[in-house]
Amino acid sequence: MTGITGLEAFGAICVLVFLLVLLHAHREKKNPIDLTDLITDWTAGGRKISRSAFAAFGGFLVGTWAFLYCVIGGTLGTSWEGIGVFMAMCFGYRGVDTYLKNQRDATAPESVAIEAEAKKKGLLS
Numbered sequence: 001m002t003g004i005t006g007l008e009a010f011g012a013i014c015v016l017v018f019l020l021v022l023l024h025a026h027r028e029k030k031n032p033i034d035l036t037d038l039i040t041d042w043t044a045g046g047r048k049i050s051r052s053a054f055a056a057f058g059g060f061l062v063g064t065w066a067f068l069y070c071v072i073g074g075t076l077g078t079s080w081e082g083i084g085v086f087m088a089m090c091f092g093y094r095g096v097d098t099y100l101k102n103q104r105d106a107t108a109p110e111s112v113a114i115e116a117e118a119k120k121k122g123l124l125s
Helices: 006-027 051-073 076-106 109-120
Strands: 040-043 046-049
Touching: 006 051, 040 051, 046 051, 051 076
Parallel strands: none
Antiparallel strands: 040 046
C-alpha cells in the first residue's frame, strides 16, 4: 500500500482552498457570485432546478476530473475522444434545450399574434 505523493497532496490542498474561497464569495452579500445559478434557472415563479443546468454542472465536474486524471496519468493523447464525447453530451444537452425553448417561444400563439399585428402596422417587413 502506497501513501499519498506530494503532488497529490498539493493538488488536494489547492482544490480545497479554491472551494473555500468560492464558498466564502458565495456567502458574502455584496458579492455577485451565486453558486445556485450553476444548477437553477429563473422561471416566472422564481428559481427552479433544471435538468439541463444540473446536467451541465455534473458534466463540468466529471469532465474536469477526467481531464485532470488523464493529464496526471499521461493518457490524455489516447483518451481525449472519450472526454470530448462526454463533455459534448453534457453541455450539448443545455444548448439543444435552449434552442428548442427559443423555437417553442417563437411559435407560441402570443408571439405569432404579436408578429402579425406588427406586420399589419408596417413595423415588420
